[in-house]
Amino acid sequence: MKSLADLEAIRKEMLEKVTLRKDDEQGVRIVVGMATCGIAAGARPVMNAFMEDTAKRKLEHVTVSQTGCIGMCRLEPIVEVFEPNKEKVTYVKMTPEKALRVVAEHIVNGNVVTEYTIGANE
Amino acid sequence: MKELSLHILDIMQNSITAGATLVTLELIEDTAADILKFSVTDNGKGMTPEMAKAVIDPFTTGRTTRKVGLGIPLLKLAAENTGGGIELSSEVGVGTVISAVFGYSHIDRQPLGNMAETMLGIFTSHEDIDFVYKHRHNDKEYSVDTRELKKILGGVPFTQPEVTLWLSDFLKENEQELYA
Ligand SMILES: Nc1ncnc2c1ncn2[C@@H]1O[C@H](COP(=O)(O)OP(=O)(O)OP(=O)(O)O)[C@@H](O)[C@H]1O
Ligand SMILES: [Mg+2]
Numbered sequence: 554m555k556s557l558a559d560l561e562a563i564r565k566e567m568l569e570k571v572t573l574r575k576d577d578e579q580g581v582r583i584v585v586g587m588a589t590c591g592i593a594a595g596a597r598p599v600m601n602a603f604m605e606d607t608a609k610r611k612l613e614h615v616t617v618s619q620t621g622c623i624g625m626c627r628l629e630p631i632v633e634v635f636e637p638n639k640e641k642v643t644y645v646k647m648t649p650e651k652a653l654r655v656v657a658e659h660i661v662n663g664n665v666v667t668e669y670t671i672g673a674n675e
Numbered sequence: 676m677k678e679l680s681l682h683i684l685d686i687m688q689n690s691i692t693a694g695a696t697l698v699t700l701e702l703i704e705d706t707a708a709d710i711l712k713f714s715v716t717d718n719g720k721g722m723t724p725e726m727a728k729a730v731i732d733p734f735t736t737g738r739t740t741r742k743v744g745l746g747i748p749l750l751k752l753a754a755e756n757t758g759g760g761i762e763l764s765s766e767v768g769v770g771t772v773i774s775a776v777f778g779y780s781h782i783d784r785q786p787l788g789n790m791a792e793t794m795l796g797i798f799t800s801h802e803d804i805d806f807v808y809k810h811r812h813n814d815k816e817y818s819v820d821t822r823e824l825k826k827i828l829g830g831v832p833f834t835q836p837e838v839t840l841w842l843s844d845f846l847k848e849n850e851q852e853l854y855a
Contacts, residue, residue: 554852555845560827563838567831587796589746592685593676601792604799605843608836616834618800621692 581615581660582635583607588622594629595648602649603632606656615660628674634659643671678788679711679777682753685746686715686773687797691804693719693771699807704787706779706813710759711787714774722765731763750775757781791846794819798842799833812853819846 585591585600596619603617625631628645632652635641642665644655651669658664667673676682683700690698695717702713722730730747750773751761759776777784794808798821805825809818824833824842831838 554848555841557823557827559841560824560838563835563841564828564831567835567837568829587684587688589685589744589749592681592688593749597681597684597789597792597796600796604795604839608839608843611836613836619688619796621688 579614579637581612581637583615583617583660584633584635585617585619586622586629586631586633587619590622590626591629591631594626596630598649599630599632599647599652602652603656606653607660610656610661612656612660625671628671631671644669645671645674676749676753677785679713679753679785680788680790680793682746682750682775682785683713683715683790684793684797686750687793689746689773690715690717690719690771691797691801693717693721695719695770695804697805697807700809702787702790702808702810704779704812709779710776711779711784712759712774712776714772716770716772718770721767721769721771723767727763727765731761747773753777753785757784791843791850794846795839795843799839802833810850810853815853815855817849817853819849 583603585596585603587596587600600617600619607615607617625645630647632644632647632655633641634644634655642659644651644666647669651666655666655669658666676685683702687698687700697718699716700713704711730744731751732748747761747763754760754775754777757778758781759778761773761775763771763773765771790810798806806821807818809816828838833839833842
């Protein structure tokens with residue numbers, strides 16, 4: 554059973570590291586639309602897949618977060634990827650499986666998964 | 676919504692959008708009383724009485740100028756379909772309390788679903804907001820207060836991979852324990 558003492562241990566371990574994850578300009582941000590339409594279309598497990606997969610891969614420079622309505626209900630779940638000095642990439646009709654592919658191909662290897670982007674789905 | 680935990684996520688999202696700095700979720704499953712109920716209390720910007728009335732029942736307002744949301748009406752429908760209902764009380768500048776009651780054994784009640792996933796996403800996405808979460812199932816109960824977690828972490832964020840994974844397991848285990 555996980556206890557608060559583990560958390561204390563994690564803190565000690567982390568404070569010895571130099572690379573704490575933080576929301577800096579250098580980082581990659583993955584933002585999942587989480588208004589009613591997004592949630593109903595399955596945004597929560599998509600966000601969870603991004604969160605757990607990037608955490609397991611220890612991608613310290615990546616943050617995953619949720620936001621309100623992105624404004625295109627019929628294309629939900631929608632995920633936006635922001636990388637420094639690059640144009641925003643918008644993925645639509647996402648699933649947890651697609652999320653794993655985006656992490657492996659786009660976030661880790663830098664190749665946008667074009668077939669899931671809004672451009673390919675309109 | 677397929678799960679009540681998705682309604683809960685949606686309702687908490689309203690509190691976050693309203694600029695709350697503290698959001699409390701109390702969730703109670705009482706099989707003897709045959710009810711499942713939850714309340715979300717926030718210190719966000721609140722609503723005027725007219726606004727509160729309009730959001731509960733958007734279809735009966737004469738308003739056509741404003742796009743009315745779906746979240747609260749959907750929750751209301753889900754609760755009423757099980758013989759329950761919702762209550763909303765709000766004050767401008769003070770905050771909002773919204774509560775919902777469901778018939779526990781009613782055939783139309785959605786399953787509670789994945790509360791661990793709902794809370795993990797909320798905690799890690801809004802580190803500047805504090806959350807208190809209490810979940811009781813009959814005589815078993817657990818609670819999480821992000822202020823306590825942050826105190827222990829001393830500045831290490833929830834988004835740090837090791838912390839995210841710990842939180843995920845912590846929530847999953849505690850949820851499971853309630854039904855053991
Ligand atoms: N906790 C709250 N504090 C202040 N205002 C709120 C709160 N909850 C709801 N509201 C107001 O009520 C409106 C309707 O909420 P509702 O969840 O039904 O729809 P919405 O959030 O606007 O859109 P969505 O369909 O994405 O949920 C909100 O836009 C907001 O103005
Ligand atoms: Mg809403």
